[in-house]
Amino acid sequence: MEITRLISEATAAAVSRRDPGAVPGWTGRVKWPVTCTVGPGLEGAIACETKIGYIDGAQGSMLYQGYDIYDLCTHSNFEEVCYLLLYGKLPTESQMAAFDAKLKEARYLSDTLRLLDNFPVEDMHPMASLRLATTFMRYRLTWRDSAAARPRPDEAIASDEDSIPMETKPRGESRAIYEFRRQRLLRPANAGSTRDDAASMESCIHLISGLATLTAAISRLRQGKMPLEPDPDLSHAANFLYMMSGRRPTPEEERVMDVCLILHADHGMNASTFAAMVVASTLSDIYLSIGSGIAALSGPLHGGANEEVLHLLREIGTCKAVPAWFAKATEEKRKIPGFGHRVYKTYDPRAVVLSPLAEHLVARNKEVRPLFRVARALEKRVVATLGKNKGIYPNVDYYSGLIYSCMGIPVEMFTPIFAVSRVAGWTARVMEYLGNNRIFRPRSIYIGEHGKEFVPAKDRDA
């Protein structure tokens, strides 16, 4: 297929630029406690050991469980990559079939969608809706719904989803509702003491499938449309596109979305992964942990950058306007969305794959083509100046938004799509970390005063 050929060509060229003699840094076991140089924002800090993913910022390479991301984009698919991240190895055919069946089953979230539909989804940012929806998903599979916490049928005689527990002591049937809810909050004796209480593979699969269903439903609700039932005959990527648009995607659209999902699935100890891990390390549960990941991803310095890129390209408008815009942005010390990275000081390997795919798609898309031309012109400028001086190159967010635009996806859904993929890395890293858990607890340096005298309000200076 054309898409695979484009990926192979782009990645072969990028691999040929790598230094074959370079020794990868930050690998191998460390002896705890470790000595390292830490900058603000924990830059350079080592928080844990992992086998899940590796990034070589100097060489522009990226691995999932030892496999080069370029090979995975060329030969694999998102479902297989999820298995790889969660279980640490590529699945056999029968393992894959069983995993795929579970993923497909977990696509159905009618209860969660019913709860979500009670909220003004059309007025909320979709990341806020997604965050909320994962909290609703939670009540299905956490210990609160385990056998120990489930109500006895005689107590749940009139459970009505719309009833609200009262402050006053309820009577009759409503008393049963009250007890039903109270019963669900009983904490089993072993809660918090086992890794399974905080996360389980079922919950990871539930979240990986579920975030796609929820994102698609949120997109439709925002447009005043009803959510769609999943199609079990479609792959994860194709079903996601179908559930968003109501149209079965072409093989090319399916393949491009699949590659986007593979590329965004994991990326080291980025802010959202770290946020998810911090919450999980308290032995909170995986749904709350992933919710924190979603919250962290929503910011413009992280996942939100792909939305910012599209706004920026529209703001610049034409290729002719690029030099003047860039000169002003440099003068104002503006950080240009879609460029730069804490780890990469060369081309982000994900941008290496996405750039030719965007170019391929815009060739047939008159609306997005002018924006792509602006993007190319700006890239040339930035790379020629900031690339050499500061190691600033396009990152993953620079071309992903243009690709989604070619597929007719609204800008505000770009960051949720990031979450649809990154949930694989979040869940895998949380599971791995919980295997050898230690609660996260960095320190801050106090730079305030000591021993200040407390002054009563009436005596304080204005």
Ligand SMILES: CC(C)(COP(=O)(O)OP(=O)(O)OC[C@H]1O[C@@H](n2cnc3c(N)ncnc32)[C@H](O)[C@@H]1OP(=O)(O)O)[C@@H](O)C(=O)NCCC(=O)NCCS
């Ligand atoms: C991703 C990002 C937060 C990394 O930040 P960081 O590692 O803390 O890098 P710094 O902010 O320390 O930047 C180092 C230098 O490069 C410059 N720089 C970094 N990103 C830049 C950008 N996107 N545009 C212009 N200059 C940039 C900084 O101004 C700084 O210059 P200085 O040394 O003269 O002060 C940052 O590059 C950024 O804000 N990029 C835009 C948002 C984005 O695309 N995010 C998605 C990342 S996948």
